[in-house]
Amino acid sequence: MEYYVEMKLRKDAHNGGFSNGLTLCGGESTRGLEKIQVEDSKIVYKNNTNHYVTLNMVHNKDTVEVSTLFENKGTEGTTLEMLSSFALQGIKADKIHRLQSFWSAEGKLRTETIEELHLEPSWNRCGMRVEKFGNLGSMPVRKYFPFIALENSETHEFTAVQLYSPYSWQIEILCKEDETLSLVGGIADRDFGHWFKHIAPGETFTTPKTVIARGNSLYEVCDKLVKAQRPDISELDQDMGIMFNEYCTTWGNPTLENIKKICNQLKDKAVKYLVIDSGWYGKNEGWWASIGDWDINYEKFPGGLKKAADYIRECGMIPGLWFEFESVGRLSKHWDNSEHLLKKDGVVLTVGDKRFWDMSDPWVKEYLNKSVIQTLKECGFGYIKIDYNDTIGIGCDGAESLGEGLRQRILSTQEFFRKIKAEIPDIVIENCSSGGHRLEPSMMELVSQASFSDAHETTAIPIIAANMHRVIQPSQSQIWAVMRGSDSNQRIYYSIISTFFGRMCLSGDIYDLSEEQWNLIEEGMEFYKEAADIIKYGKTILCENSTKSYNNPQGEQLVIREYGKKQLVIAHRFENSKEISLDFLENRELIKEYGVIDCDFTAKAWLIG
Structure with missing residues (x-):
């Protein structure tokens, strides 16, 4: 070669x-x-x-x-x-x-x-x-x-x-x-x-x-x-801390009241971060259409976001806040601010209900500095989730070619990521783009974590999560386990065990859970903590998967990750599955196990020495 x-x-x-x-x-x-x-x-x-x-x-x-x-x-x-x-x-x-x-x-x-x-x-x-x-x-x-x-x-x-x-x-x-x-x-x-x-x-x-x-x-x-890859991990985020994101709890409608309700459920649950997701801004016109207007919705948050952030900290967690700062929604006051929006062939670039700021524009940089960085500072947030929910496409005006215009504007976006870190050195940055559309190494090197996917509650979660081991560090791969009051024990195991492929992120109707359900979840959180070093530092040595469809997964998946003399083994069964062979346990010490894998859509994890 x-x-x-x-x-x-x-x-x-x-x-x-x-x-x-x-x-x-x-x-x-x-x-x-x-x-x-x-x-x-x-x-x-x-x-x-x-x-x-x-x-x-x-x-x-x-x-x-x-x-x-x-x-x-x-x-x-x-x-x-x-x-x-x-x-x-x-x-x-x-x-x-x-x-x-x-x-x-x-x-x-x-x-x-x-x-x-x-x-x-x-x-x-x-x-x-x-x-x-x-x-x-x-x-x-x-x-x-x-x-x-x-x-x-x-x-x-x-x-x-x-x-x-x-x-x-x-x-x-x-x-x-x-x-x-x-x-x-x-x-x-x-x-x-x-x-x-x-x-x-x-x-x-x-x-x-x-x-x-x-x-x-x-x-x-x-x-x-x-x-x-050399990610810029915050000093606060070196310990594989567990997070809770309220998106699958409020579905884009967070309020001070429901954030307090969540906090009261989590304050004794070993959760490190609580992230307020989309919908904290705007005028009750829907979180999607109001993007670009980062004015706090005081009807939802009387007294402002700082009051919510302070309450999260009082409950022992680090508060996080969601932004999609590169975009402008159709109902935003900036929708027709064409001087500062991206254009293609002289026409403002519109994709569905979105337009895009020109991230190289000094006015845009100053606007976002005040709207994003100053909000984080003034309210005391230690975590930012940066989302991005559509694409510019082939490129934009502003350089000699559409592709070069695109390249320059994306580099300006990356500079703003660096500016956030420079202004708030210990902040934890999450890279999200409708889930995983920006799981690319130059973006991953700018952040502590990334959303692995928007597959929040699908049965394909463990398949996608295992895929990520090939391209990003598992210690950065944030995997969701959405809890519902109607969840069976099997479903709880299935969801929690999926998070062992990376960083555990909880969501859902946690205040509807029974004591028995919470016991299963906390048992999984303890297993996760014990497996954290293998997740973070290990090497994936096996990934067997017999399924082809992600919508209707069939068969089984077995993944083994190894660090030193220890192994983390994660098994999931899908539809029409067979028993998982336990040959990997031969001549090994069983340190810990979690889950039950006895039929379709069940899961189990083992720590072995």
């Missing part, structure tokens, strides 16, 4: 081999690069118009971080239409692993052979074969995660890639001359992502980074990629 660079400049010819329109790789721009320097940490190329391209490589213990720097040292401007973050060639592989993702169904493993993808080289090696996929817009985890793994099943070698791109991205698999594959990825290009970038003489451009791992199993390479 060899590292190299792919590039397309506007002035240069496209590649042949029937590839124009499929890929911008392999054209005159790439062929015109001369390699002038090779070191362990970088490869430097130069073309005949004094453009220098440097592939920077940071070799860590288990991974390689790569990014590409373009420098225009010539006398004329040029336009980049594609520049790879990473490019690998000479890979021998026969299977491709990707992670598909839609709303409330994140991270489904998709495995295909080279033959199924039609990536065998043509008989005389003249036709380019291309599989190109990615995402367009400001929800980078929609349809696919920015991840791929190539497997050589003969040698059991895996090469996996995770792209750090919070905006439009692409990954390409290519073959032409021989039986090996090339793998290329980065910013979604001129053809795929409506992106191009003018580079004047003396200017530079650096791509988003990529992390690459190699190993002998899919579990191994995924674990290496996930552990290479």
Whole structure:
């Protein structure tokens, strides 16, 4: 396998081999690069118009971080239409692993052979074969995660890639001359992502980074990629604390009265955070339509939010508050504030009932500083849930291309995340985007936690939660267990055990629960605490799942996570399930167990030494 660079400049010819329109790789721009320097940490190329391209490589213990720097040292401007973050060639592989993702169904493993993808080289090696996929817009985890793994099943070698791109991205698999594959990825290009970038003489451009791992199993390479992420975890959030989010309790209608009611139920229950979700603002016109108006609803919160935050703290918990600060709802007073809203082709960009602030606009930054940061400070909130419930799409005005306009605005959003942390250093930030649409590593590195999905009460929760082990750190993956007074003991076990895949988040009608139900929940909370180190520091070594449908899961799931000499084993049975084999208990010490797994839609967890 060899590292190299792919590039397309506007002035240069496209590649042949029937590839124009499929890929911008392999054209005159790439062929015109001369390699002038090779070191362990970088490869430097130069073309005949004094453009220098440097592939920077940071070799860590288990991974390689790569990014590409373009420098225009010539006398004329040029336009980049594609520049790879990473490019690998000479890979021998026969299977491709990707992670598909839609709303409330994140991270489904998709495995295909080279033959199924039609990536065998043509008989005389003249036709380019291309599989190109990615995402367009400001929800980078929609349809696919920015991840791929190539497997050589003969040698059991895996090469996996995770792209750090919070905006439009692409990954390409290519073959032409021989039986090996090339793998290329980065910013979604001129053809795929409506992106191009003018580079004047003396200017530079650096791509988003990529992390690459190699190993002998899919579990191994995924674990290496996930552990290479460096999230900015709040000092307050190092202990895997349990949270309660009231959204599935009030359904967007929090009030001081019902927050107090929740607090009174939780104050002796070892819950660390209580998050007030959507609907605390506006004029009782619905939480969705009022987004953008962050004026406290004093009918719901007499005396203001500080009174609610203070009561939460008096009950021993850290108060949290929900925002969707990048968006403006249809009933917002800012709906027609077109001067500061994103536009596409000169027209305000509208998606359903949403419009979007231009996050690079100084007026918007100041407005959000007052509305978001000052509200958090003045009311004493220690936790912020940042939601984001639709996508900009292919891009927006404000730069030389729609894709570049998008890229710049998303980088401004990330800067606002950093500003929140700079202004309130110990705050716990949760990354949410209709659940999991922003579970992408550059976003995950800015936050303490993330909402794993909006699958709050579905039977697919344990499937989605287990999927997340391949792409984000479980210690950041916030998994919901929604409690109802009508829940059977089996349902409580099923829900609580699902949270053992990451961070436990409770919700629901907790004041309707019986003493017996609370006893089961608290028993699960104690199990979670004892398993916390394995969840946080461990490695997932097995994930067996026989189901295909997320709406109607069939079969069983068994997941084993290991840390030191201890293992956390999590089993769920779905419809038409079989008994779970307990072979993993042979010759092991049983430390603790929780749950009952004796029929469909039951679950059990074991701690073994």
